[in-house]
Amino acid sequence: MDVVRVLEAAALLVPEGVAADDITVCDVWDYLAHDEWEVALGLLQELGDGWTAPTGFWEELERAAALLGLERSREWCRWRGAETRVGVIRADLELRPVGETFRRTPIPGAGVLRPMWDIGSRRDGGEPDLHIARVWVEFADVLAPGRRAPVRLLPLTPARWRHLVPGDRIALHETVVAGGTATILEVEPALE
Known part of the structure; x- marks a missing residue:
């Protein structure tokens, strides 16, 4: 299957009337007609925020990104597909500075780090019951020690995270x- 067919299949899934920053699916079709595949992919990704996009939509975009050799975009589409299945958790993460913890290098931004989190659960003895979640740094390739950024979290066991609400503080x-x-910014349930 070539990239045009994959992008067309994704575009056909977008409901009429969906828009994001004045972008509509008509804009996607225009770019596809002019062989501007990367632009069309980017627009479809933006449109994915304007409606309850199903996993299949993100899977098509993931395939298109892979065919175009756009690794970070492919991973982002895979991430968004996972969020439709497990829910969205967004937070404002501030890393401690170098010297206060073991980390001396930035954390990668594209969802490869899978740290443990203290989300308020306790074991029988009262000690924290830590839970694993992948981290996606929004709008940046990395997050350096001592810096802060909005992040998305993808829990290994989503049911254990459902008690969180905006304003809750958790520790990496x-x-x-x-x-x-x-600090939790947003918690949305799974769409599927």
Whole structure:
């Protein structure tokens, strides 16, 4: 299947009337007609925020990004597809500075880091019950120690995270010492 057919299949899934920043699916069709595939893919990704896009939509975009050799875009579409299945958790994460924790290098932004999180759960003895979630740094390739950025979290066990609400504070752990603190910005249930 070539990239044009994959992008067309995704565009056909977008309901009429969906728009994002004055972009509509008509704009996507115009770019496809002019062989501007990367632009069409980018527009479809933006349109994905304007409606309850099903997993199949994100899978088509993931295929298109792979065919175009756009690795970060492919991973983003895979991430968004996973969010439709498990829900969305967005937070404002601030990493502790170098010297206060073991981390000396930035964390990668494209969802490869899978740290443990103290989300308020306790074990029988009262100690924190840590849970794993991948981290996607929004709008940046990395997040350096001592810096802050909005992030998306993809829990390994989503049901354990359902109690979180905007304003809750959770702690990132890569070792016993917390490496950062995040304030929950948004929690949305799974779409599928």
